[in-house]
Amino acid sequence: MLEQDALEAVATLNATVDARDPYTAGHSQRVQEIALSVARELGIEGRELDAIGHAGLFHDIGKLGVPDAILTKPAKLTEQEYELMKQHPADGAKIVAKFGRLRDAVPLIHHHHERWDGQGYPHGLAADSIPLGAAIVGLADAWDAMTTDRPYHRALDPGEAEAELRRHRGTQFAPVVVDAFFRVFERPGATDRDPVRTTQPLRVVTRTA
Numbered sequence: 001m002l003e004q005d006a007l008e009a010v011a012t013l014n015a016t017v018d019a020r021d022p023y024t025a026g027h028s029q030r031v032q033e034i035a036l037s038v039a040r041e042l043g044i045e046g047r048e049l050d051a052i053g054h055a056g057l058f059h060d061i062g063k064l065g066v067p068d069a070i071l072t073k074p075a076k077l078t079e080q081e082y083e084l085m086k087q088h089p090a091d092g093a094k095i096v097a098k099f100g101r102l103r104d105a106v107p108l109i110h111h112h113h114e115r116w117d118g119q120g121y122p123h124g125l126a127a128d129s130i131p132l133g134a135a136i137v138g139l140a141d142a143w144d145a146m147t148t149d150r151p152y153h154r155a156l157d158p159g160e161a162e163a164e165l166r167r168h169r170g171t172q173f174a175p176v177v178v179d180a181f182f183r184v185f186e187r188p189g190a191t192d193r194d195p196v197r198t199t200q201p202l203r204v205v206t207r208t209a
């Protein structure tokens with residue numbers, strides 16, 4: 001009971017992050033859905049799948065600590081602003097670590113901005129030292145960011161976004177994750193070539209066990 005209440009409290013907190021920026025409305029849920037589709041495609045299930053669902057939904061909860069002026073800035077961030085923005089994965093991990101039920105999502109949130117080539121943040125982890133779930137959430141996040149309008153860029157059409165993913169396969173993104181994404185994306189029945197629609201609508205992933 002208490003655990004469920006706590007989870008709902010995090011979900012509410014998280015919704016305030018999405019709501020602060022009208023451009024990102026629904027972003028967390030879309031990232032969760034895409035991440036779960038890709039994870040299932042990779043045969044991930046059970047607790048690990050739940051962790052990826054939670055991390056997808058709460059990946060940017062650390063942006064609570066980022067001022068509005070930076071979050072919604074319609075231009076490139078200054079170096080100083082970018083440094084502040086870069087604290088959100090660690091801040092988010094700290095918030096989520098307080099909830100026992102979300103324990104497995106903590107490293108995934110912490111590392112969702114790492115890159116396959118080691119040029120990401122916060123720790124510059126590379127290749128297989130990045131938790132797979134974090135790489136999955138990172139790709140889902142990038143896909144949604146590319147395909148929706150943002151204060152600083154217009155949405156790419158699916159073809160352009162697809163080309164971006166392929167171009168950054170093995171530099172920004174884990175090859176195995178890109179390949180799984182395209183298997184889901186190109187599957188017959190993926191309405192409008194949109195991987196999000198191949199999954200059932202998802203709320204907070206809860207398990208009683």
Ligand SMILES: [Fe+2]
Pocket residue numbers: 059060088112113141
């Ligand atoms: Fe993020």
